[in-house]
Amino acid sequence: MQAIEILDTVFASGGILWLEGDKVRARLPESLRPLVSMIGERKPEIVEILEQRPVMPAGIRLLSYQPKEPPVELGNGETVIDSKRFVQSTLRQIEARLHGKNWLAGNLPLSGLVERLAAVGCVIELADRKAMLQ
Numbered sequence: 001m002q003a004i005e006i007l008d009t010v011f012a013s014g015g016i017l018w019l020e021g022d023k024v025r026a027r028l029p030e031s032l033r034p035l036v037s038m039i040g041e042r043k044p045e046i047v048e049i050l051e052q053r054p055v056m057p058a059g060i061r062l063l064s065y066q067p068k069e070p071p072v073e074l075g076n077g078e079t080v081i082d083s084k085r086f087v088q089s090t091l092r093q094i095e096a097r098l099h100g101k102n103w104l105a106g107n108l109p110l111s112g113l114v115e116r117l118a119a120v121g122c123v124i125e126l127a128d129r130k131a132m133l134q
Helices: 003-012 035-041 043-052 083-098 110-119 129-133
Strands: 016-020 023-027 060-065 122-126
Touching: 003 016, 003 035, 003 043, 003 060, 016 043, 023 035, 023 043, 035 043, 060 083, 083 110, 083 122, 110 122
Parallel strands: none
Antiparallel strands: 016 023, 060 122
16 A cells, blocks of 8 residues: 555544654554554655645644645635645634634635635545534
């Protein structure tokens, strides 16, 4: 199994992989315990992929990260010229919105912020799905 397939399998099943110094840490469902040895075998590749992905604030889970090459048209007259910076900025806005700091989120609804991320290739899921309705 390739490194990206391991990551996709882990994230799709609700597991988490993260970097802690030079170590890859994992929180896996019991059904994925056999992947631990594969993670060790593919550690350099997994580290490289994880280093390229944005850091997710608490309550946000990354489902897919395939950043589009800029420029990316958002459809409302906005153009993104730096996808990675846009993703980090939008994640901060979502985090602010989740903490009731709507002004720091540009007074945009959560659903709109999530859609903006998806437009540049970053698909996320909120732990509290009810928050999307607010």
